[in-house]
Amino acid sequence: MIHHRLVIIGGGSAGMAAAVKAYELGEKDILILEKNNYLGGILNQCIHNGFGLHEFKEELTGPEFMSRFSKQVNELGIKYRLNANVLSVTKEKVVTYSSEEDGLVSVQADAIILTTGCYERNAGAIQIAGDRPVGVYTAGQAQLYLNCYGYLVGKKVFILGSGDIGLIMARRMTLEGAKVLGVAELMPYSAGLNRNIVQCLQDFNIPLYLSHTVKEVRGKNRVEKVIIAKVDEKMQFIPGTEMEFDCDTLLLSVGLIPNNDLFNNLGIKFSKTRGAMVNQDMETEIPGIFSAGNVLHVHDLVDYVVSEAREAAVGAVKYLNKTTKHAGFTYEIKQGYGIGYVVPQVLNIDDASEKVSFKFRVAKPFKDIVINIKEGERLIKKIIKPAIVPSEMEIVYLPKELFQKEDHVITVSVEEKK
Amino acid sequence: MRELICINCPRGCRLKVDDDLNVTGNFCPRGAIYAKNELTHPVRTLTSTVKVQSVLERRLPVKSSEPLPKEKVFDAVKELDNVEMKAPVHIGDVVIANVCNTGVNIVATKNIEK
Ligand SMILES: Cc1cc2nc3c(=O)[nH]c(=O)nc-3n(C[C@H](O)[C@H](O)[C@H](O)COP(=O)(O)OP(=O)(O)OC[C@H]3O[C@@H](n4cnc5c(N)ncnc54)[C@H](O)[C@@H]3O)c2cc1C
Ligand code: SF4
Numbered sequence: 001m002i003h004h005r006l007v008i009i010g011g012g013s014a015g016m017a018a019a020v021k022a023y024e025l026g027e028k029d030i031l032i033l034e035k036n037n038y039l040g041g042i043l044n045q046c047i048h049n050g051f052g053l054h055e056f057k058e059e060l061t062g063p064e065f066m067s068r069f070s071k072q073v074n075e076l077g078i079k080y081r082l083n084a085n086v087l088s089v090t091k092e093k094v095v096t097y098s099s100e101e102d103g104l105v106s107v108q109a110d111a112i113i114l115t116t117g118c119y120e121r122n123a124g125a126i127q128i129a130g131d132r133p134v135g136v137y138t139a140g141q142a143q144l145y146l147n148c149y150g151y152l153v154g155k156k157v158f159i160l161g162s163g164d165i166g167l168i169m170a171r172r173m174t175l176e177g178a179k180v181l182g183v184a185e186l187m188p189y190s191a192g193l194n195r196n197i198v199q200c201l202q203d204f205n206i207p208l209y210l211s212h213t214v215k216e217v218r219g220k221n222r223v224e225k226v227i228i229a230k231v232d233e234k235m236q237f238i239p240g241t242e243m244e245f246d247c248d249t250l251l252l253s254v255g256l257i258p259n260n261d262l263f264n265n266l267g268i269k270f271s272k273t274r275g276a277m278v279n280q281d282m283e284t285e286i287p288g289i290f291s292a293g294n295v296l297h298v299h300d301l302v303d304y305v306v307s308e309a310r311e312a313a314v315g316a317v318k319y320l321n322k323t324t325k326h327a328g329f330t331y332e333i334k335q336g337y338g339i340g341y342v343v344p345q346v347l348n349i350d351d352a353s354e355k356v357s358f359k360f361r362v363a364k365p366f367k368d369i370v371i372n373i374k375e376g377e378r379l380i381k382k383i384i385k386p387a388i389v390p391s392e393m394e395i396v397y398l399p400k401e402l403f404q405k406e407d408h409v410i411t412v413s414v415e416e417k418k
Numbered sequence: 419m420r421e422l423i424c425i426n427c428p429r430g431c432r433l434k435v436d437d438d439l440n441v442t443g444n445f446c447p448r449g450a451i452y453a454k455n456e457l458t459h460p461v462r463t464l465t466s467t468v469k470v471q472s473v474l475e476r477r478l479p480v481k482s483s484e485p486l487p488k489e490k491v492f493d494a495v496k497e498l499d500n501v502e503m504k505a506p507v508h509i510g511d512v513v514i515a516n517v518c519n520t521g522v523n524i525v526a527t528k529n530i531e532k
Contacts, residue, residue: 047479047527048465053427060466063479063528064509146463147467152479175466175495194423199462203488303426387432 004028007095007109009086012041012311014115014293016069016213019078021313032080033097036196039056040066047147054303089262111288111316118256118294130216135223139165139253153174154249158226159183160214164192173198181245184212184228189365251371258299272341279346280356281315288319324351329405336413354398370415376407424449461485468498472505473532480513483523495517504531
């Protein structure tokens, strides 16, 4: 069997950033396996700008951002296989992939980083009544067709879900001559970033219907009509609030789900993010198997994907060099009131670097709050927030000294002002 | 007093601008520039694609090298329809110079070698 010390599965921004970091830390025996015939992952189709403000202090488009990483991968001579679809990963760290060129290949790894990104929730994942005509696409599919193949999926479009990809596509399709009739969002607040509401919807007078969802899709062969209605707090349709839109296309931008299929047979625990449960090194319950980027939890900022992938690379190199103890004082990190999730879920403080990162999202929008991070009852960090929404992930770096090994539970919670 | 959301980065600062164009609420200086522009002459960066002759790709992604006056964005997209590039193309290569007489270039945002 072929052997590599570090195998990285998925050559998107997370995979490339992890590889470069591990290489810089001295680990030269790396193999990246990527199922597409190019590196860069989802960024290839994200031709809009707004990437890399933190990483490069420049506002780049997706392809520009990813080409900086693929250039580094190539210049450092890091090995990668394209068209290599990974089929399985075992506890013993055997990674099996198939490719036309190589056939079916098993690689024994000493450490693995899983960076396989996420997939979009599609029509099957949400329940819509009515016909099943052609013309229902996920926003990401429409983005791929338009940006990579030059094919506009429809002329009169309605969008369900206010996720960022849907908003970006509302602008993109409008500029290409389509008419976007509106966006319906089930929740009373947007799932996408405020900047995208402004520059993708308001700029083109596209209405956003909050607390609305699609009730029915009609059409014999192709979509002809979409009917939306308002919902109450219990998410039940309110009679008499229906609105009809004549359109040929329904785009779905209703969420992204970590693409964890390869982890399903490992018997490891998953967290609320639907990614693997991990410690401060982005290491799963199996020592030496790591996860980072959208496969761990869905990110909206590639800069954070990159920094997380580097944390995983640091962890992997420590593991390979046998400097991780996997012992000592362990914390369980819990989400308290108002918090949707926190990454990581486990903190082995004796293995941690000088600064520990906590990434979290609130469960709903809040104004004028304090976010408290406590060890047991002791407050270790207080963050004041004038306004906070679930679409914006928060990240804090906590110096190691803040943790005093007194209580095994750390809680992140929202405190509302009285 | 006008309220705006800065679109320059995902932070999306909530800006307040008074009648003398004094800006508050911005986390960084870009927010103040954005607010002043937005109330005097709004600008937007355009990203799109053009046809490309290549064995690897069908479309070449492009962007405006600077933000364009907002009212010129649709005209600029029309000009892109008439362009066909040929591989090899590299990031930063000019696709259209001085698009719609704005003084701004449309440039490639991807390397396509063949
Ligand atoms: C449509 C969209 C728009 C976005 N817009 C912005 C933005 O404006 N600004 C911003 O900063 N961020 C944005 N993001 C967020 C951020 O850019 C992405 O989340 C980030 O690029 C994800 O990187 P990744 O490496 O985790 O995943 P991906 O880029 O998805 O990479 C995963 C890779 O794994 C490969 N893979 C999957 N399964 C296998 C397998 N079994 N075997 C081998 N390879 C496999 C895939 O082919 C892919 O190349 C956007 C994200 C999306 C989805
Ligand atoms: S003011 Fe600065 S930090 Fe705030 S959104 Fe604008 S660019 Fe981003």
